[in-house]
Amino acid sequence: MNSGIDGTRIQELKPIKKGFLYEIKRHRVLYLMSVPAVILLLMFSYIPFAGVWMAFTEFNVVDGIFGSPFVGLTNFEYFFSEHSMGWQVTYNTLVINFYTIILGTVVPVAIAVLLNEIRSMTFKKLTQSMMFFPYFISWVVVGAIVYGVFSTDVGVANKVLQFFGFEPIRWYSEPQYWKPIIILASVWKFSGYSSIVYMAAMSNFDQSLYESAKVDGASKLQQIFYLTIPMLKPTIVVLTLLSVGRIFYGDFGMIYGIVGDNPVLSGEVSVIDTYVYQSMRTLGFSYSTAVGLMQSVMGLILVTAANYFAKKINDGEGLF
Amino acid sequence: MKLKSSLGDRWVVVFAYCFIAIFALICLYPFLLTISVSFSSESAIARNGYALLPQLPTLDTYRYIFVNSGASILRSYGVTFFITTVGTAGALLITSMLAFAISIKKLRYRNVLAFISNFTIIFSAGLIPWYMVSVNYYGLKNTIWAMILPAMLNVWNMFLMRTYFSAISPSLYEAAEIDGANYFKIFWSIAMPLSKTPLLTVGLMYALAYWNDWWHALIFVNKKDLFPLQYYLYNILSNVNAISSGRIPSGASGSITLPAETVKMAVTIITIGPIMFLYPFIQRYFVQGIMAGAVKE
Numbered sequence: 001m002n003s004g005i006d007g008t009r010i011q012e013l014k015p016i017k018k019g020f021l022y023e024i025k026r027h028r029v030l031y032l033m034s035v036p037a038v039i040l041l042l043m044f045s046y047i048p049f050a051g052v053w054m055a056f057t058e059f060n061v062v063d064g065i066f067g068s069p070f071v072g073l074t075n076f077e078y079f080f081s082e083h084s085m086g087w088q089v090t091y092n093t094l095v096i097n098f099y100t101i102i103l104g105t106v107v108p109v110a111i112a113v114l115l116n117e118i119r120s121m122t123f124k125k126l127t128q129s130m131m132f133f134p135y136f137i138s139w140v141v142v143g144a145i146v147y148g149v150f151s152t153d154v155g156v157a158n159k160v161l162q163f164f165g166f167e168p169i170r171w172y173s174e175p176q177y178w179k180p181i182i183i184l185a186s187v188w189k190f191s192g193y194s195s196i197v198y199m200a201a202m203s204n205f206d207q208s209l210y211e212s213a214k215v216d217g218a219s220k221l222q223q224i225f226y227l228t229i230p231m232l233k234p235t236i237v238v239l240t241l242l243s244v245g246r247i248f249y250g251d252f253g254m255i256y257g258i259v260g261d262n263p264v265l266s267g268e269v270s271v272i273d274t275y276v277y278q279s280m281r282t283l284g285f286s287y288s289t290a291v292g293l294m295q296s297v298m299g300l301i302l303v304t305a306a307n308y309f310a311k312k313i314n315d316g317e318g319l320f
Numbered sequence: 321m322k323l324k325s326s327l328g329d330r331w332v333v334v335f336a337y338c339f340i341a342i343f344a345l346i347c348l349y350p351f352l353l354t355i356s357v358s359f360s361s362e363s364a365i366a367r368n369g370y371a372l373l374p375q376l377p378t379l380d381t382y383r384y385i386f387v388n389s390g391a392s393i394l395r396s397y398g399v400t401f402f403i404t405t406v407g408t409a410g411a412l413l414i415t416s417m418l419a420f421a422i423s424i425k426k427l428r429y430r431n432v433l434a435f436i437s438n439f440t441i442i443f444s445a446g447l448i449p450w451y452m453v454s455v456n457y458y459g460l461k462n463t464i465w466a467m468i469l470p471a472m473l474n475v476w477n478m479f480l481m482r483t484y485f486s487a488i489s490p491s492l493y494e495a496a497e498i499d500g501a502n503y504f505k506i507f508w509s510i511a512m513p514l515s516k517t518p519l520l521t522v523g524l525m526y527a528l529a530y531w532n533d534w535w536h537a538l539i540f541v542n543k544k545d546l547f548p549l550q551y552y553l554y555n556i557l558s559n560v561n562a563i564s565s566g567r568i569p570s571g572a573s574g575s576i577t578l579p580a581e582t583v584k585m586a587v588t589i590i591t592i593g594p595i596m597f598l599y600p601f602i603q604r605y606f607v608q609g610i611m612a613g614a615v616k617e
Binding site: 023027029030031032033034036037038040041043044045046047048049050051052054065107110111114115117118119123126127128129130131132133134135136137138140141143144145147148149151153154155156158159188191192193196197200219220221224252253256257260261273276277280285288289291292293295296299300303304 | 328329332333335336337339340341343344345346347348350351353354357365366369370413414415417418420421422424426427428429433436437439440442443444445446447448449450451452453454457458469470472473478502503504507528531532533534535538539550551553554557558581584585588591592595599600603606607610611613
């Protein structure tokens, strides 16, 4: 009620000029409602940008962020030198994400397509609930489950190996197994979730296409490969682009929840994100800020590129 | 020809049933295993390893946990409960207020608001500067707010909420505007009541994220009193990890009491218990949320 009265009064005084302040005043209730969210964005997303300066200094607590000596690109050079784990963690991040993207697309699409062939509603509902459940648990709980499967003495994996006459494996001291284990854990956790996205897309498909395909004598396999999958392609492309845009980001919770900071395995599974956290404690704030900054910049470039391609493919509709 | 294709079709259906059944069982199996171990007797587990059916079924493990660490588990439950309820309530209010503002087409700077939200998804300063300001300027180290505030605005959830608000016809607001209601009143008594399902959906998404969060505790909290449930479990498991990787010399590991297999699994069950219990009721809201997000794309 106030805005109405005030608004008209100002309009009478200044009938033409409708500047910034006029708009703020006129819709001040709406802007005030945005304030708490904007404060959170400032606090946790924008103000931290000032700290990026640390990447170019040799930070010490006494001199603070802006008083510490400037060292140019030294921190970045160290990342690419042979003394650091820079290349190793970048490689780990890319490999884990690459396979997660491939399997994390193929398995959910297969689930969605095959669920579509199932007529029994009870079976469908039940299995869908079972497949969706891993999405609801934390990576720590996934870590407990992975432990249950791979622990040396009591784990299920070794029981199975022994049953078939193989020697048990000390999984937690053999790094080479852990990239696949982590990739599979991720596929296990998210496939049910992702399949829902594909089923949402499939529910919008034109059913008459399937009717006419059936009239023409197309088999179910032909319908899947010539109708369903081509029609799912835009969704697959968009979701893949979204993941490719984030290929330099590892899942900190996943790695730490499953492996923790186990030094025997960390060379094989450390990703850029866990490396940043670990080097904060061992190699200092400046270096780890520099690593994080490089990751963000690569991420920005890739997401922008991904968005550009998505727009090209998707009739001008970007990723966000 | 006709016969052959229908035979092939039948194989597709059989394959579909098998594939889905096997994958669904792979998803469920670990939970059944965990439950079973938590009700098994420790000596049987040590002898035979994990098995799908409880071996020498007993409640001893749960009794043991509540006698020995009942107080700390209850405190962790309290911390998690506080974080989840306060965090979710605050996040819902803050998120839907911004989403509502952005959904109003008459708001001239709504694109600016949308952009400053969106930008934080695609570019960030990274972990260390974020940590520095949170600890040095906001004083979040070892406070319960460290596990609440940083997660209070999820931009994806905000845009999901905006999608729902945008679907409400503006004519409903205009009538109220003429009657002299301000936008907060319109938001509170028209937009919110019309969005009960989306609010429940987004609220449950926030609640799940808060319930499952342990990362903020790992980064900010080292006071045992403030450990949320998930971080309590993380600590139990990482002690186990350290010993089974041989990192802690065998001499030293003697002095550390290794939590028994059954204890680990029982704590896991205690951690996910409420989710398991609520899952049948909340599942469909998550499905709706994912569908709404997917349609937007």
